[in-house]
Structures are given as C-alpha cells and as structure tokens.
Amino acid sequence: MRSVDAESQQRPVSDESGLSLNEQAYRRFKQALVTLSYKPGDYLNTAQVMNDLSMGRTPINQAIHRLSNEGLLQIIPRKGVMVSPLSIDDALELIEVRLANEVLCMKLASPRVSPQDIDELEAINRQIALASELRDRNQMMLLDNQFHQRLAQVAGNKMLMDILSVLHAQAQRFWASSLSKEGHMQEVIEEHRAIINALAVQDAKAAAEAAEIHILSFRNALLRG
Structure with missing residues (x-):
C-alpha cells in the first residue's frame, strides 16, 4: 500500500x-x-x-x-x-492511437479556431514555459493537460474530446518519467508553438504535421529511456 x-x-x-x-x-x-x-x-x-x-x-x-x-x-x-502497470508495448500502441486522433483533432480545429482560442493556447504555453523554469513538474503536467484539452475543445467534437482526454491521461503517466531529461520541456514548448502557429493561419495540413511531430517526439523521448 x-x-x-x-x-x-x-x-x-x-x-x-x-x-x-x-x-x-x-x-x-x-x-x-x-x-x-x-x-x-x-x-x-x-x-x-x-x-x-x-x-x-x-x-x-x-x-x-x-x-x-x-x-x-x-x-x-x-x-x-x-x-495500472506501464509497459513500452502499451506506450507504443497508445502512440499509434494518439497519432490518428490528434491529427483528426487538428483537421477539425483548423477551420473553427478563433483569435481568442489562439490567445488562450499561447497563454497556457507561456505558463508551461514558466513552470519549466521553476522545475515544477506537477504544474507542467497540469498545464500540458489544459493545453491539449483546449485543442480538443476547439475541434468541437464531444466524442473526440472524450477519447483524447483518456488517451492523454494515459500518455502523461509515461511522459512523467521523461520530464527530468535535459532540454525535453523546451522541445515540448516549441512543438506547442508550432501547433499554435499553424492553427493561427488555419493551415490544417501544417497543424496536423505539427501534432504528428509532437507525438513522435514523445515516442522518441520514451525510447531514449
């Protein structure tokens, strides 16, 4: 216990x-x-x-x-x-499912995003950067979750939002083990910026590619151990 x-x-x-x-x-x-x-x-x-x-x-x-x-x-x-235990096989299967759903999220969000949505996403990402400077792992994870929740809200599909909420919670348990790695959080912040920048100009293709890069970066961090 x-x-x-x-x-x-x-x-x-x-x-x-x-x-x-x-x-x-x-x-x-x-x-x-x-x-x-x-x-x-x-x-x-x-x-x-x-x-x-x-x-x-x-x-x-x-x-x-x-x-x-x-x-x-x-x-x-x-x-x-x-x-629930963690295994690398579970993580790799999770990443495959996240790739499909996060790319869909970007395609739905791109034509629906508003300037206010962009401002909110940028504000969350700035808070993540501050939490990273303070080495506050729990706050980084909480804010990262808020960032991805906000993306799902912009997509405007309730079923997809529920799916992504479950997937992201499971992914964060794997992610928590890599947060102490040098430079990892800076990569995450820059990947978030790429997603925001693509959404800001409503470029669905670029947003989907940025989301894919973000998830594959997560996979690479796990495989590096």
Whole structure:
C-alpha cells in the first residue's frame, strides 16, 4: 500500500468551484495517477487515498470505477485496487492511437479556431514555459493537460474530446518519467508553438504535421529511456 508524499499533496489542482464531490475526487485522483504520485503496480488502500485527497469514501469509490474504465486503475477481485502497470508495448500502441486522433483533432480545429482560442493556447504555453523554469513538474503536467484539452475543445467534437482526454491521461503517466531529461520541456514548448502557429493561419495540413511531430517526439523521448 502506498500514499502520496508531502510534496505531492501540495500539487496544483484545477479550479474545482461548482464541481460535484464525485468530480472533484475523480480529478484529484486522476492527477495523482498521471503525475505518478501513485506508482504503477502499487496496490492502493481506499482509506489512505481518502486521506491523501481529502475526499469521502463514496466519491473515491466512484472515481475508482471511472478511472478503471479509463485504464488508469485495475480492480483485482479479492485483492483490491491496483495502479495500472506501464509497459513500452502499451506506450507504443497508445502512440499509434494518439497519432490518428490528434491529427483528426487538428483537421477539425483548423477551420473553427478563433483569435481568442489562439490567445488562450499561447497563454497556457507561456505558463508551461514558466513552470519549466521553476522545475515544477506537477504544474507542467497540469498545464500540458489544459493545453491539449483546449485543442480538443476547439475541434468541437464531444466524442473526440472524450477519447483524447483518456488517451492523454494515459500518455502523461509515461511522459512523467521523461520530464527530468535535459532540454525535453523546451522541445515540448516549441512543438506547442508550432501547433499554435499553424492553427493561427488555419493551415490544417501544417497543424496536423505539427501534432504528428509532437507525438513522435514523445515516442522518441520514451525510447531514449
């Protein structure tokens, strides 16, 4: 059984105003999983998770079932709840699926993007750069998630948004292990800029190519170990 450490308990969380307790528990638990506060393969004690995340049993149980459906947790009969393990084979399969869906996202977003959308994406990317300078891994991951969520919102397809949300959460667990590598975050920031620049001129082909480069860069970072 494992609990999150003191530093992880101070992790940033997105704005929870107006959210139900179930949604708050889901978001807090998901963030702890994607930032590897709970390690792959760990068995979790529900009471400890309740304490870590300052949530009650019912919201945590609801979150467990939701996160198991998304592949982040595994409910093992007679043993309990386990954080889903990571494997390079899983990562490579995930990348194949992300490539198809992220390219589709760019094709849908390009004709729909507004100047306000571009401003918001640029603002998030500037915050990522600042978090990188401060070496705040959790904040970088939270902001990166916001960046990709915003892209999916611009695409305007709710089903695709849900698919990308699951894929990105799974990808972030792999990504977390490479964030300490020298120069990696600068690559990510520049790749985000390329996506924004292509969207700003509504160039669907360039946006799709920039998204593909971004995901393949993620693959290369994983394979470098």
